Amino acid sequence: MALSSEIEAAMQGSLERLASCWQCPISANTSRRGNLAGQQAVHKVLHNLISILFPGCHGDQPVSEEGLSQCVPTLLRSTLEPLQEQVRRAFEYECGRHPCPEDCCECAIQSGRAVAAFVGELPQIQNVLQADIVAAYEGDPAAKSTMEVVMSYPGVYAIIVHRLAHELYRADVPLIPRIMSEYAHSQTGIDIHPGATIGGGFFIDHGTGVVIGETCVIGRNVKIYQGVTLGALSFKKDEEGRLVKGIKRHPDVGENTVIYAGATILGGETVIGANSVIGGNVWLTHSVPPGAKVYNQQPKPLIRESDGRWKVADGPWNDVGAGI
């Protein structure tokens, strides 16, 4: 259907003004400026990498036995080629933005190194993910099989993407790691910054609303529930009042610790000792020693029964740790 004359006129008037703003570096990604691969190209690479780590699980069909030995290597090659290209563009984009030290602009070399390091780590990533999957299966009474865990658990998907994105982050690749982690965030509601360092055997159950900050360091075999925040206590500002970037802002969590739903743990100097249990909705801004158990005292809800009278609801209100 043709546009109405009214719309036609409005469109012509708007196009020129829109064009003036495409010149803003923050809105246009063109072959001359930005020249980045674009969000969806990164998503495609991510999807292929997951298919390589878990053949046949995230696609449309199982793979054939030959597929394992033949198609997967082909898929890996056809994934690394665009990845190499995207990584190079991302380095070039950063070069364009910053005053560069002499040797910094060899972006092709940098990207070759970064992608080589990344692909070299893939087997190790796959091994660690096996431990994560076992942790999910053993940590959830509802889990019927490890295959169910691989095919359906959002917490497992989030850690798969994180371990891939974190490897690119460690290689100083700009932009791409965060695009990957935010894709996982959009799929799962779990927001793990690619900078976070997370040990093996990690399991997030349910997961919606989890936030794990850039400078967190989490030990092995940690279990976290929905709505947990490992965040920043407050932001340092420089003398011009700008946020200081790149400092330790988020907590450390020791191995074998469990953090229940809705707990909020803040601050770069906060350390949760190994083998601790942090109860639901606990708010912590200070360190706790190894083996600690931290629980809020139970709230005592009031209940009005049908006879209209109010009383404190039944509950183990003095039993610290009830419901944990």
Next chain:
Amino acid sequence: MALSSEIEAAMQGSLERLASCWQCPISANTSRRGNLAGQQAVHKVLHNLISILFPGCHGDQPVSEEGLSQCVPTLLRSTLEPLQEQVRRAFEYECGRHPCPEDCCECAIQSGRAVAAFVGELPQIQNVLQADIVAAYEGDPAAKSTMEVVMSYPGVYAIIVHRLAHELYRADVPLIPRIMSEYAHSQTGIDIHPGATIGGGFFIDHGTGVVIGETCVIGRNVKIYQGVTLGALSFKKDEEGRLVKGIKRHPDVGENTVIYAGATILGGETVIGANSVIGGNVWLTHSVPPGAKVYNQQPKPLIRESDGRWKVADGPWNDVGAGI
């Protein structure tokens, strides 16, 4: 662009080690092992089923009048064929994992029965969903029409998927129900285990962060807001310290009950009586009688006004149930 020699070398080194891990049953889904349909094949079946229940609403265009009488039956057939195939594979996968009693391996028969039962229930599912849609329209002042509810409400999408997945769960179909429910979780932030039993006229508003556990039983005309958890109080372990699976772990909620945002209700022995109201952020680990109203006493935030003095913020802090 060809791969750099560096990347080429790293890739060759990694492929062999990756291959060794494809032998882990928990990572590879091949035509010889797992032989499952794969995540996306299940998503496609789910999408078609929704198009059959609500023709023209979730696609690209309205359907023609003939479409209703002709295309939809064709679509149903072309959806049930892959579903039958997927269900059979899922049963066979389970057979492969467990020591089977004599008659258990007739997976084709089992899957035929399961899919027949499922398709036989579709009209009943459609009827119940009509009641869910009316509940959403009548329960939300922002709802402009029932069509808006069907086309845009995440809580409605989540219950549509749940009622389909639950029917397959009831037929003991492995894997597929959970893949369906986790797809809805990724689309809506609402995590309903396919095992949960939920009466008609059910409405979840906003919904992000809602968790409803496998063994919940929810009566008719219940209304739930974002961030509500109906979860497990703690996990029983056997003498070897493994989680005991398959026991009643989650609460029951009586009909006509309303549960406001962020409430957490835990435990398999917890029963919320019919016609109750559970206030925002209430933490409940014990049963309440029918007609109960349960509210947290208001927190009393401190406020520092521009003159620098602190005082208790205005608010109906002694008015139990304020803000509900």
Next chain:
Amino acid sequence: MALSSEIEAAMQGSLERLASCWQCPISANTSRRGNLAGQQAVHKVLHNLISILFPGCHGDQPVSEEGLSQCVPTLLRSTLEPLQEQVRRAFEYECGRHPCPEDCCECAIQSGRAVAAFVGELPQIQNVLQADIVAAYEGDPAAKSTMEVVMSYPGVYAIIVHRLAHELYRADVPLIPRIMSEYAHSQTGIDIHPGATIGGGFFIDHGTGVVIGETCVIGRNVKIYQGVTLGALSFKKDEEGRLVKGIKRHPDVGENTVIYAGATILGGETVIGANSVIGGNVWLTHSVPPGAKVYNQQPKPLIRESDGRWKVADGPWNDVGAGI
């Protein structure tokens, strides 16, 4: 694979009963009844509009320099044509539902006006979004570049979609604005009703679980964290017990205010004064003056150290505002 006879029989039995329910106006969207574009057609228009505001960022590749001057105008035209069509159908759908005053049924004219107004506002929307992007970059220590913000931040994606949907909402377009905003909700976990009025320089960090109601009015340079609800205090009902629709139900928030994670602010008469700070998990149902700081007193979690003794955990428990 052919359907088993069992499934074949069950399918035939179900089809007739399904058909009877396609006649319910709330389930079928046909070319004779509803005749709406369908959810995915709206998603496609939305995606194109974002590509026009931020060329090359959300697609598969950067755009060429010619693309900016040539392809984008072509894309805009090919987006407005289906949008015009969808908007017309949406108006016609509403006409069909309500008794219409004499002059109301000129739906083509109405839709022409609405789309013309919308496209005329696109440059202004683009300008405001530039301010939102700068606010995100300056408000988050983890942000490495404004391009990273555009390409990956869910809070930025949510406000982009909101500003588009809100413009159609202001033009009284039925259905489509909410389908757009719920698409953003599914991608980000951020639920902003298209009716909400939000000033420039708005930033939502992390964002999962945020709810912003239809009648909220938010000033310039406001910053909000994950899990914040700006919601309704309670719903008025008419004498027949039906919810009263279309009244002011949600709070106003003054400019330069910061609201930390998990705060809940409710009620249509609640006004947060400019330059205020609302602490994490605060529950507010009353207004606060400009420059106010509102914090919950810290909970004092109990900690059991390895020696088995319980004590109040270390923490600035009397330091109001700690952790903010």
